[in-house]
Amino acid sequence: MGSSGQVSWKLEDHPILPKGKTVALIVLDGWGEYKPDEYNCIHVAPTPTMDSLKQGAPEKWRLIKAHGNAVGLPTEDDMGNSEVGHNALGAGRIFAQGAKLVDLALASGKIYEGEGFKYISECFEKGTLHLIGLLSDGGVHSRLDQLQLLLKGASERGAKRIRVHILTDGRDVLDGSSVGFVETLENDLAKLRDGGVDARIASGGGRMYVTMDRYENDWDVVKRGWDAQVLGEAPHKFTNAVEAVKKLRENANDQYLPPFVIVDENEKAVGPIVDGDAVVTFNFRADRMVMLAKALEYQDFDKFDRVRVPKIRYAGMLQYDGELKLPNHYLVSPPEIDRTSGEYLVRNGVRTFACSETVKFGHVTFFWNGNRSGYFNPELEEYVEIPSDVGITFNVQPKMKALEIGEKARDAILSRKFDQVRVNIPNGDMVGHTGDIQATVVACKAADEAVKIIIDAIEQVGGIYVVTADHGNAEDMVKRNKSGQPLFDKNGNLQILTSHTCQPVPIAIGGPGLAPGVRFRNDVPNGGLANVAATVMNLHGYVAPNDYEPTLIEVVKN
Ligand SMILES: O=C(O)[C@H](O)COP(=O)(O)O
Numbered sequence: 001m002g003s004s005g006q007v008s009w010k011l012e013d014h015p016i017l018p019k020g021k022t023v024a025l026i027v028l029d030g031w032g033e034y035k036p037d038e039y040n041c042i043h044v045a046p047t048p049t050m051d052s053l054k055q056g057a058p059e060k061w062r063l064i065k066a067h068g069n070a071v072g073l074p075t076e077d078d079m080g081n082s083e084v085g086h087n088a089l090g091a092g093r094i095f096a097q098g099a100k101l102v103d104l105a106l107a108s109g110k111i112y113e114g115e116g117f118k119y120i121s122e123c124f125e126k127g128t129l130h131l132i133g134l135l136s137d138g139g140v141h142s143r144l145d146q147l148q149l150l151l152k153g154a155s156e157r158g159a160k161r162i163r164v165h166i167l168t169d170g171r172d173v174l175d176g177s178s179v180g181f182v183e184t185l186e187n188d189l190a191k192l193r194d195g196g197v198d199a200r201i202a203s204g205g206g207r208m209y210v211t212m213d214r215y216e217n218d219w220d221v222v223k224r225g226w227d228a229q230v231l232g233e234a235p236h237k238f239t240n241a242v243e244a245v246k247k248l249r250e251n252a253n254d255q256y257l258p259p260f261v262i263v264d265e266n267e268k269a270v271g272p273i274v275d276g277d278a279v280v281t282f283n284f285r286a287d288r289m290v291m292l293a294k295a296l297e298y299q300d301f302d303k304f305d306r307v308r309v310p311k312i313r314y315a316g317m318l319q320y321d322g323e324l325k326l327p328n329h330y331l332v333s334p335p336e337i338d339r340t341s342g343e344y345l346v347r348n349g350v351r352t353f354a355c356s357e358t359v360k361f362g363h364v365t366f367f368w369n370g371n372r373s374g375y376f377n378p379e380l381e382e383y384v385e386i387p388s389d390v391g392i393t394f395n396v397q398p399k400m401k402a403l404e405i406g407e408k409a410r411d412a413i414l415s416r417k418f419d420q421v422r423v424n425i426p427n428g429d430m431v432g433h434t435g436d437i438q439a440t441v442v443a444c445k446a447a448d449e450a451v452k453i454i455i456d457a458i459e460q461v462g463g464i465y466v467v468t469a470d471h472g473n474a475e476d477m478v479k480r481n482k483s484g485q486p487l488f489d490k491n492g493n494l495q496i497l498t499s500h501t502c503q504p505v506p507i508a509i510g511g512p513g514l515a516p517g518v519r520f521r522n523d524v525p526n527g528g529l530a531n532v533a534a535t536v537m538n539l540h541g542y543v544a545p546n547d548y549e550p551t552l553i554e555v556v557k558n
């Protein structure tokens with residue numbers, strides 16, 4: 001059923017549940033369930049609304065899985081993330097995700113047989129192969145071991161000159177871990193050099209300050225990267241990348257390192273991108289690579305002055321946007337996330353409203369709809385983006401736009417123009433990633449207040465609410481040993497966890513429109529995010545397609 005031409009879009013009516021109820025679908029970003037201690041910001045924060053929903057357990061509140069295999073990641077040790085989480089929530093099925101597809105393509109060698117690799121390898125004879133991406137083993141956007149295999153594979157297949165443009169992490173992995181990742185990469189590159197390949201790190205910078213912006217929140221971030229990677233220009237120049245990261249870390253953490261270039265003894269950048277070169281962006285995840293992909297690929301581009309646009313052959317690790325065909329060339333085919341619940345519901349006449357602020361806007365639209373941008377039917381859908389603050393770390397503004405999102409959703413609900421009102425409330429996640437515990441507590445309080453605004457509106461119109469989350473983050477802010485005790489570094493400082501977690505997330509249902517007797521079934525104990533789509537379809541009065549993961553709810557006779 002790959003092509004939409006053969007799909008029967010008509011959904012079966014639910015035997016009991018009515019149509020026409022307004023359903024609010026609230027995704028709290030980075031909101032897991034964990035033991036209530038002082039490092040659990042959701043526990044520490046006053047969250048009366050979420051607390052009261054929990055009182056409804058087990059019939060109206062439960063936990064669902066949001067990491068590992070439940071969301072299509074390679075192993076059970078992989079924490080969840082927004083991409084795979086919203087994909088699963090929206091698509092109602094579990095798809096092998098980018099991380100896994102790249103693993104398979106590398107293991108089988110198929111990656112080197114595809115069109116994308118052939119396309120870039122045409123440059124190997126005369127040009128340089130540039131690899132740009134996130135350098136960590138976080139497994140959210142990229143993985144170091146995949147980069148290592150690609151370096152080896154490309155050099156075995158003729159790449160003679162390789163330049164790596166690194167983006168340091170500290171967000172999906174511990175802050176400070178970048179030094180180790182750069183050392184590992186430098187060792188690998190030294191081995192390649194021993195084998196006759198001219199392989200070096202050429203530039204770098206922290207992912208949140210250089211290159212990896214998303215949803216066009218701040219093009220300056222991408223420009224800083226462009227200047228370093230393509231033009232070979234940056235405010236900081238070093239002859240060695242390990243030294244660069246160590247030095248720049250004196251004033252910034254890994255996520256926010258300023259851009260730097262590696263120069264030779266004559267102060268000349270060792271790896272600008274020039275005509276005839278090949279470029280691969282080795283992140284598999286889309287959202288934070290789309291902007292760079294546009295800058296590399298689009299002829300007409302007006303987001304910043306590129307100064308010089310080299311004639312290159314560019315491929316993404318994956319194709320990042322299937323609708324935009326961006327980029328045109330890629331090494332591994334992305335998961336084909338088709339027949340999403342959003343598309344089904346719209347095609348069955350469900351009028352849909354979706355809203356978040358910029359930094360999460362694509363999560364409830366693009367990711368929700370299977371990595372597809374745009375509307376299915378503009379007559380029935382409205383997507384509203386509230387501009388995010390630009391150029392700040394969100395611990396200084398932990399309330400973010402939560403209340404504005406709540407109010408927009410409230411207005412959409414009260415307008416009665418929509419059957420589904422879907423939001424992402426970013427605070428737990430975006431502030432959790434800063435590692436600032438006090439700010440994250442404020443963030444969780446704001447998220448809870450936004451939920452209340454939306455639930456109150458649902459009460460007024462006799463609707464239904466579904467409150468859930470895409471993965472954990474704010475519920476645990478420290479790294480722990482196996483028995484759950486917080487870990488300290490060698491200087492006795494608490495090891496702050498800026499990343500997501502592997503914890504389950506809550507899901508709650510309720511509202512005056514919820515038909516009598518609706519409750520969570522107890523025969524789906526391993527339910528995960530992918531079970532939510534069928535549940536929501538039921539609440540709209542439909543039965544989900546057969547191949548969707550089972551619904552979490554049942555209707556019992558009173
Ligand atoms: O991109 C990010 O901000 C983090 O790597 C993952 O966070 P998200 O999956 O919640 O977006």
Ligand SMILES: [Mn+2]
Pocket residue numbers: 029030081082083085429470471
């Ligand atoms: Mn998220």
Ligand SMILES: [Mn+2]
Pocket residue numbers: 030082429430433473500
């Ligand atoms: Mn996150």
